[in-house]
Amino acid sequence: MTTIRYRIWAAVVLLLILTTLGCAKRSVTPARSAGWSRPIIVVSAASNVVADKTVSVDIIGVREVEHYFWDQKPVDVYWRPGDPDRTKAVKYEMREFDKRNPQELDKRDPKWDVWEQNGVRYLFVIADIPGVRDDRKLDLDLKEVGGRRIEIRVTEQKLEAVK
Numbered sequence: 766m767t768t769i770r771y772r773i774w775a776a777v778v779l780l781l782i783l784t785t786l787g788c789a790k791r792s793v794t795p796a797r798s799a800g801w802s803r804p805i806i807v808v809s810a811a812s813n814v815v816a817d818k819t820v821s822v823d824i825i826g827v828r829e830v831e832h833y834f835w836d837q838k839p840v841d842v843y844w845r846p847g848d849p850d851r852t853k854a855v856k857y858e859m860r861e862f863d864k865r866n867p868q869e870l871d872k873r874d875p876k877w878d879v880w881e882q883n884g885v886r887y888l889f890v891i892a893d894i895p896g897v898r899d900d901r902k903l904d905l906d907l908k909e910v911g912g913r914r915i916e917i918r919v920t921e922q923k924l925e926a927v928k
Contacts, residue, residue, distance in 0.1 A: 802912030
């Protein structure tokens with residue numbers, strides 16, 4: 766009698782565990798199905814910038830609900846050592862620019878998979894150009910950009926999208 770009760774109890778517990786695991790399974794809809802394609806982003810630095818300064822560029826994937834925050838975030842605050850927003854941002858980092866070799870975020874880079882899973886809609890390109898205080902942030906709407914090639918240039922005065 767106790768053996769039968771034990772088996773029934775074990776079957777019920779097993780059934781509950783399997784049901785719970787089945788319900789916990791979530792499907793993530795990638796942002797790409799929301800109407801945007803991966804662009805190729807190429808960042809180059811003008812030769813006088815590379816020779817004189819250490820330039821850093823971060824490309825940050827931002828969801829629609831985060832857009833206002835990142836739009837208002839001061840670039841100087843972002844680049845302060847230990848800034849918590851920079852630390853936790855889901856970003857692609859570009860460092861050590863060479864005037865002959867621009868850096869590229871390719872469509873096949875795994876960072877795109879992460880951004881798609883997080884529901885990213887915008888990219889903020891933020892540059893640290895020593896001695897420059899303004900025009901160091903670009904806001905890219907992935908729905909408007911489409912799968913095009915985007916060229917961005919770091920000059921000694923600003924960060925600019927090349928048309």
